Amino acid sequence: MLYVQDGDLVIPGQLMGEKIRHDINCFHEGDKVFSSVRGIVRVEDNRVRVIPSSGGYVPREGDLVIGVITNILPGRWSVNIRSPYLCTLRGEEVTRDPLGVDLSRYFKIGDRISAKISMVDEVHSCQITGPWKLEGGIIIDVDPKRIPRVVGRRRSMLNIIKEKTGCKIVVGQNGWIWIKDKQTEFAIKTIKRIEREAQTQGLTDRIIKMLDKELSIKL
Amino acid sequence: MEIEACLRKDYITNLVREGKRLDGRRFDEYRNIEIEKNYVGEKACGSALVRLGETKVLVGVSLNVGEPYPDAPEEGVMTVSAELRPMASPSFEAGPPGEEAIEVARVVDRGIRESGAIEMEKLFIEEGKVWIVFVDIHVLDQEGNMIDASGIASIAALLNTRMPRYEDDQIIRGEWSGKLPISCVPVPCTSVKIDDSILIDPSLDEEYAMDARLTVVTTDTINAMQKGGQGALKEDEILSAIDLSFDKGNEIRKLIQGP
């Protein structure tokens, strides 16, 4: 028995159904299924889940994230990936002899990198792999829970922004986005608007309209 | 380690080199300023909420009767305190005011005190009794330039401060007898130096990118100044910050005094 529809907005503790299958951001007590966050209901194949409208980042294996090197320790770096948990990058990622060489030759404190999360343990501490140094450009903050909207289905939204602005953009699942090249400020403005209006209808059309309008003024 | 500085500092510095700011402002342009006087008008004697861009500061003024300072027995007393509430920034902590809060309070205090904005001699009640004016600055959202937001909110709050009725040695709360006498409107204007350029009203990101900061509080003269930040300033930079502060101070004063 389902009490909500696809697209409904719910709040924490709201009853969504009884004896139904449920997925992320839901919990059940007996047969009753509730939402644990504020967000939009998705119903697919009679399974209910909730897309949260906001929230912090908790590391997940396979996520591409952007981080800042905060410390150099024997054989490894610690990296801030905007989560409350420890994140380390092993020296082996770049050298065969991590204890023998000066690791700051590769990444210094304050350097910004993108990398993939390779492992998360039971208390959410994680390791990252495949570090790539992000030179120049700017990193902006976006609510991590709104990142899927910035990327869009099959990267559609991100491709539109990249194409129209000509910027290089790397989107970290942790809510940090790296942007470089000429129309950076314009890309920032666009992304901030997507963040603000993440859970509204017709967003893609509004964004395309905005991009075309502003670009035609510039040309 | 301030992560924010690593994210945007270099970009902002390069942008300034090209004569631009991240939010599209000119170097001599303030963010939008909104002043809501009497924001907490039921209990406080005076108050104002200032939104400077996304920075939000609430100031409340309370009046009490107390003893004057021995060296000015016929004058009222003013104290300014600032609290950087932990809700305002992830880097603010609960607890007694730290040095940053004390700096904000003291710069605002000096501007008001030295300009003679409050007519202290009119706050004399009788021998050994004067009005004590408490100006409490509450920073609620720190997105840069707390000093200007605090100073603007303080003088705006003082301008709409009512004097409580005082009879038979007692303050009658909720009843009023006129307004706090104010003679002028000191306005703090803060500029920062980034890559040898002077920019007014720094955003939070610009504060992370700045070499040095200069606050100039003006009326028709300069009333207080405060240099901050670890970098150094040259004479011509100081002079241009002063000119800018007079100009912008006049504009903001009109906003504070209202229509």
Added chain:
Amino acid sequence: MAKEDIELIKNGKRLDGRKFDELREIKIEVGVLSRAMGSAYIEWGKNKVIAAVYGPRELHPKYLRDPRRAHLRCIYNLAPFSVEDRKRPGPDRRSVEISKVSSDALSSVVMLEKYPNTVIDIFIEILQADAGTRCAGLNAASVALADAGIPMRDIVSSCAAGKVNGEIVLDLMKEEDNLGECDLPVAIIPRKKEVVLLQMDGKLTREEFKKAYELAVDGAMRVYKMQKEALISSVNDVIIGE
């Protein structure tokens, strides 16, 4: 003057014209601060309160870390200018107590087990106080938690009832709180109607308590509807002009 001599109720109406079971006017806004991860503003009669949430974030000092769950830390603070006689800045015994019972109340709904070793900070700032600030603060805090996207089993909703001139009434304002016979703030988990905060001072018989308690729970349920509406509309009302 003896308490009983003051007429707080005239012709079945209260000083501000309310009926016995009537709430003061309430307005809730969501996402009012820029830096905080979640925030809410509530105006409740003459009360003006902001709540903000940071976290889950790293907890210092380390010895407070719990590998099984997050630590929830609520700080209730009265601004110096929130009351007529200026309050000295900093925590006093009253605000420390309110901070503690509020932390406990909110901990009962937040899924702390999802964020081991971290802290969730909640700051409640009373900008203007007129009786009922702890209820207003809790209501704002639970909305701010939901705004911050922190998983919860429910919202916490809170309201007080009390006894004034011998009558059981809902939601005491300042004069009634000062001169009335009893104040009973209650916070509940709406969907179970279970109590997560209850304090009382004054004099009540068992029957009076039952009546006051039911009135307070009914008030909290009405507040819950407003919290829900504020949270939903904060997501819906964001489209800016073209």
